[in-house]
Amino acid sequence: MVDRGASALSLPDDWPAHPDPILALNRMGGFDWDLDSGVMQMDALAHEIFDLRPDEYDGRPETLSVRVPPTEARRLDVHVSQAIKDGSENYGAYFRVRRRDGTLRWTHTQGYIRRDRTGRPRRIIGIVRDATQELSEAEGRREQAALDEARRRQTNVVQITTAALAHARTVQDVIDVLKDTHGLTHLGATSLVMGLVEAGRIRLVAEGPEGSFVPGTEVTRMDEQYPMSEVVRTLAPRFIESPEEFARSYPLLWPHITGLDITSAAYLPLIAQARPIGAMGLLYNDRRGFSAEDRNVLVALGSSIAQSLQRAMFYEQEKDLAQGLQQAMLPRSIPSVPGADIVVRYRSGSLGRDIGGDWYDVIPLPGGRVGAVIGDVQGHDTHAAAVMGQLRIVLRAYAAEGHTPATVMARASVFLHELDTERFATCLYAEVDLSTGVVQAVRAGHMDPLVRDPNGSCRRVRLEGGLPLGLSALFGRLEYPVVTFELDPGQTLLLYTDGLVEQPGIDLDDGMETLRALMSTGPADVRDLADRLIDVAEERGGEDDVALLLLRRLGLDAQRPGGRLQQLVGPGDPEALTSCRHMIRAAVDAWGARERADEVELVADELVTNALMHTEGSAIVTLRVLTGSARRLRVEVEDASSALPRRREAGEAGVSGRGLLLVDRLADVWGVEARGGGKCVWCEFTVPERDPERD
Incomplete structure (x- = not known):
């Protein structure tokens, strides 16, 4: 005590005789x-x-x-x-x-x-x-506050972990949530191990900290002396409260983990719907023992994790089933087409079995032509995928039969309408002649295609289009206008489904502009470009599927010599006849014979009209380039009739009989050949050599 000196022991004058x-x-x-x-x-x-x-x-x-x-x-x-x-x-x-x-x-x-x-x-x-009682009460209050805080933290452990697991869709997502640094901090553990029950064994899916894998534990039997095997067998948690207890109870495991400085561990069975689906172990290096409240919290946490794991396992099973079904409906491989570099990509939606009916197809056609298809059946389920598979097959069959793009689309619409389904589909079909670059495209409620130039500039090709497949047949509006344009060597055609463009809250035109910019700035190689586009779709996420098809026309040195186009014109199909005229004019222009385009179109039209009027079947029109001493365009019209055409005078009042006279006058040479059970009427036009600089 402070010493201010020692003097006489006298009481102060004002010191009271008795206390207050x-x-x-x-x-x-x-x-x-x-x-x-x-x-x-x-x-x-x-x-x-x-x-x-x-x-x-x-x-x-x-x-x-x-x-x-x-x-x-x-x-x-x-x-x-x-x-x-x-x-x-x-x-x-x-x-x-x-x-x-x-x-x-x-x-x-x-x-x-x-x-x-x-x-x-x-x-x-x-x-x-x-102050003994006062401090005892204060200490009691502190202890109670600490106990309340511990209970609050324990409750938060379950709440925080459960909230994080609510966003986990896959088994790996669940593991990532639990192994995340913050997740382990909430759990209070140093590391985590987890195994799933598969075929009567336990497969390790999370092995704790890096370098802690124990050889021989990747797959273990239920009857082995491991803690996860024990809790799965007994369906009861196992709390290990000291290193000595760990070493005594599990001598096979303990020697391999002594370097982790484990002081205690909690192993929990993961039970869902009254059956074990796995086990989880939490390892600690800073605690010994578990209170009753600790055990209750960990058991509750194990139940929450089990439910999340089961949900994730169901999700993965459904997604695998759905993707397997959809992949089975898509082409197993894309054929190699001379004169073109073709790449396809597909990204499934993000909701388990909620797959879409997106599809693509590449159809080799006679005469150096190829058909490119992209489509999307309404809905996101297995029924949509099944309808897509059927629609893809029939559309491929109609195209392979030689029908015009407009006819292919109309017949596919009728098929879908008669399929006894409420689904409709959007589709775009483009028929490309790789020797001339002539593209004939039809659109059924689908997105317009894009074309990218070798210099990177990109434009949208606007197609008039018709109603989606199924709806056009329902309303009796089967007209599908054909738009013809040219694809020059080095240019790339992009067909895609709406999942590549549409985003929630984003205007469709803005989405198209974003896609156009991606095409313009994307890699020159079509495979790298396809990967870039699908990666962007993946990063953006979304629940819709994405399918895309890129077709790049190769340079002249990669093409076949000459060129050839072929088209089927059916009786009573005025659209096919109109489409044929467009094809011929575009091809003649592309081959550098524009000055004779009118003559070629008129003669071909006469030959096709004669075939349709005087026979009972269809006509096959073939247009090709012949090389030799002189460059010639050859038009062939085949029909199934063996009756040969004959030239006759029409007379002053006649309305027919002038067709072959017109052919004879305009063509340089013409003739008739027998073809099986039918015939082929042909004619040739001499044209100047093609000037690459002019083209």
Whole structure:
């Protein structure tokens, strides 16, 4: 205690003979400490608090050392001295007193420092009181607060983990949530192991920290002496509270994990629908033992994880089934087509079995032509995939039969309407002649194609289009206008489904502009370009499928010499006849014989008309380039009739009979050949050599 000198043991004049009644009622003792003389007078209650009889105290503070331990006395002395030095008017401090029976009791003192006019401290008047109950209650409150906080943290463990698992779709997502640094922090564990039950065995899917894999535990039997095997067998959790218990219970496993400094572990069975689907182990290196509340929380957590795992396993099974079905409906391979580099890509939606009916197809056609198809059946389920498979097959069959693009689309619409399904489909079919670059495209409610130039510029080819397949047949509007354009060597045609463009909250035109920009800035190689487009779709996410087809026409050096186009024209099909005229004119222009385009178109039209009028079947029109001593265009019209055409005079009033006269007058040479059970009427036109610079 502070020593201000020892003088006569005289009581201060104003020291009361009896303690203040209020202090006595509150079990507070009083003292008066004369700093000049060093005498500290205490009342009866103060003596009682210090457990001293009046005859055991001589008024000197150092006499209290028999009750105040040295460490407490030094701490209290520093506290009082500091208050005196820094000019404080009062102080308060807790210290312990050792009573006669040897027990320590907490005591509190509070003093008021009196100073003279110069500020010099002369006297301290204060109180002392027993603070044992007060601090016990405070300690109890702290312990209760700590217990409440621990319970809150434990509750948060389940809530936070459950919330994170709600977004996990796959088994790996569940593992990632639990192995995430924050996830392990919430769980309070150092590392995690997890196994799934498969065919009566446990397959390890999460092995804890890097480098902790135990050889031979990737797949274990149920009857082996491993903790996960045990909890799966017994359906009861296993809490290991010390390294000794771990080593004793699992001698096969313990030698391999001693380097991890594991002090305790909790292994939980993962049970869903009353059957074990796996097990999980949480390993700790900073705790021993588990309280009842710890165990309850971990069991509840295991139940939540089991439900998430089962949901993820169902999701993966459904997704595998759906993707397998859809992949079976899509072409297994894309044929190699001379004169073109063709790449396809497909990305499934992100919702389990909610697959779409997106499809693509490449159809080799006679005469160096190829058909490119992209389509999307309404809906996102296995029924949509099944309809897609049937529609793809019939559309391929109609195209292979030689029908015009408009006829192919119309017949496919009728088929879908008669399929007894409520689904409709959008589709785009483009028939490309790789020798001339002539493209004939029809659109059934689908997105317009894009064409990218070798220099990277990209444009949208607008097609007039018709109603989606199925709806056009339902409403009796089977007209599908054919749009003809040219694809120059090095240009790339893109066909795609709406999943590549449409985004929630984004205008369709903005989506098209984004796609056009991606095409313009994308890699030159079509495979790299396809990967880039599908990666963007993957990054963007979304629930819709994405299918795309890229067709790049190769340069002239990669094409066949000459060129050939062929088209089937059916009776009573005016659209086919119109499409044939467009094809011929576009091909003649592409081959550099524009000055004879009118003559070729007129002669071909006459030959086709004669075949349709005088036979009962269809006509096959073939247009080709012949090379030799002179460059020639040859038009062939085949039909199934063996009757040969004959030239006759029409007369002044005749409305027919002038066709072959017209052919004879305009063509350089013409003739008739027998073809099986039918015939072929042909004619040739001499044209100048093609000028590459002019083209």
